[in-house]
Amino acid sequence: MPRTPMQLKGLTLVKDGEPQGPHAEDPVRSPRAGDGVTGALGRLCREISDELHLLGAVVALMPSVEAHAVAASSAEVARKVEDMQFSMGEGPTRDAFNAQRPVLVADLRADGMGRWPGWAPAACQSGIEAVYAFPLHVGASIFGVLTAYASAGDRLDATGLKVALAFSQAATEVLLDGSIPPGGTQLEPDLDTSLGANSHVYQAQGVVMVEMGVSLSEALARMRAYAWANGQDLAALSRDILAGRAMPDREPR
DSSP: OOSSOOEEETTEEEETTEEEGGGSSSOTTSOOTTTHHHHHHHHHHHHHHHHHTOSEEEEEEEEETTEEEEEEESSHHHHHHHHHHHHHTOSHHHHHHHHTSOEEESOHHHHTTTTSTTHHHHHHHTTOOEEEEEEEEETTEEEEEEEEEEOGGGOOOHHHHHHHHHHHHHHHHHHHHHSSOTTOOSOOHHHHHHHGGGHHHHHHHHHHHHHHTOOHHHHHHHHHHHHHHTTOOHHHHHHHHHTTSOBTTBOOO
């Protein structure tokens, strides 16, 4: 839970009348020179983790539910369990994106196993006991999700949830302010790099689509099922597919 109660004032976290958190003297939403949007998002992830004593926080960019890329994280464990959502095709970040509303699970063991039978046990094995995912959106336009991962001793109370929501609003502003340069039409290079992190997965998806004569979504579903059945990471399977060493409908060579 947060060290001291904080309240949301516009998009500024305020404590005792003074700006705090992402809009304090070193505002997250105003990246340092050369820092870039992902650098600003990284500072935001670290700040929310420190403020709420989280195991970690992640900002994932999601142009669509099947395009899931980690733009920033505060801890390796958070990045790891976030990446597992893309590999397994399930998890709170994906659900928050689809529903366009927060997904709040204070007891992952009690309430997550049936909901995410592949992802939840793996997350618990990594020490995650609670998860809170907040969509980053303005109206019907959604850009990604801020997901906070907590241990059993640091589940968020009502005040903590308000603080997390404020950070998600700050993350939305970071993306709105920095994703498209003034007068430009392309993503800032570091955001474009983040979105390209899974490019080999999409290339392999295309190979499977052609090889098996199925749709793109079915190709990805078969890749995930094959990776899961063989205890393999989706990224590693994709590299094997591109190298001609594996295909979901036959044994790896």
